Amino acid sequence: MTTARRSPPRRSPGRRPGGPDTRGEIVKAARETFAEKGFAATSLRAVARQAGVDAALVHHYFGGKDELFIEAMALPMDPRQVAARIVDGPRPELGRRIVTVFLGLWESDDGQQRMKAMLRSVVTSDEVARTMREGITRMILEPVAQFVGPPDAKLRVSLIASHLIGVALTRYVAGLEPVASTELGPLIDHLAPAIQQYIDG
Structure with a gap:
């Protein structure tokens, strides 16, 4: 008595299912x-x-x-968590929270490497720059702008971002003294009123 051969199962058409990769x-x-x-x-x-x-x-x-x-995009942080930490507190202390959270992303060796890699990607590729700009705007700048409120909230938050990116380039990339070697606490003390001025001025 012979046993009938079974045909291999046929794969159904359409999208492929999930796999290891x-x-x-x-x-x-x-x-x-x-x-x-x-x-x-x-x-x-x-x-x-x-x-x-x-x-x-x-x-x-x-x-x-x-x-x-x-x-x-291999971001070094979750932008939503960054925004949540910034807006969690009273408005008069918003400038200090923004500076503290932003510089905190850079202070560890690993964080500094990741942030530098992100900056390099942004400045060397127009496509990456556009994508990062849209994504970071959606997940950080817009929630912070809503917290700041009118008038000109988006402009104010964009100016804050520009200011802090400049500080990061000066301290962590160019290594310009004495900004590069100033202790984090005093640096925050100097920057916080300037950032608060963008919010309240």
């Missing part, structure tokens, strides 16, 4: 899609199409666009 392939597809379209115009469905997977898998691994952006 699926998460990494989604991240790669997200990085490419963010670079091409920017943060605002990128959707999870577009990333799923680029990765060749079902959109539900992207939701499964990342939950939403913010999480996917943070992973794809």
Whole structure:
């Protein structure tokens, strides 16, 4: 008596299911899609199409666009947590919180390396710069601007960002003295009133 041979299972058409490398392939597809379209115009469905997977898998691994952006761009911090720490407190102390949180991202060796890498990516690629600008605006600058309130909240917050990026370049990249070697506490004491002036002035 002979046993009938079984045919190998046929793979159903459509998007491929998740596998060991699926998460990494989604991240790669997200990085490419963010670079091409920017943060605002990128959707999870577009990333799923680029990765060749079902959109539900992207939701499964990342939950939403913010999480996917943070992973794809290899950010050294979660921008949403940064914004939450900044707005958690009274308005008269907002300038000090902004300076403290921002410089705190740079103070460790690992944080400094990651922040420098992010800056290099921004200044060497127009696509990355656009994506980072849109993403950071969405997750940090807009929540802080809402906390600041009118008038000219977005302009004020943008000026704060410009001021602090300049300080970071001076202290951590160019190493200009005496800013580079000043203790963090006194540096914050000097900067906090200037940043508060952007908020209240």
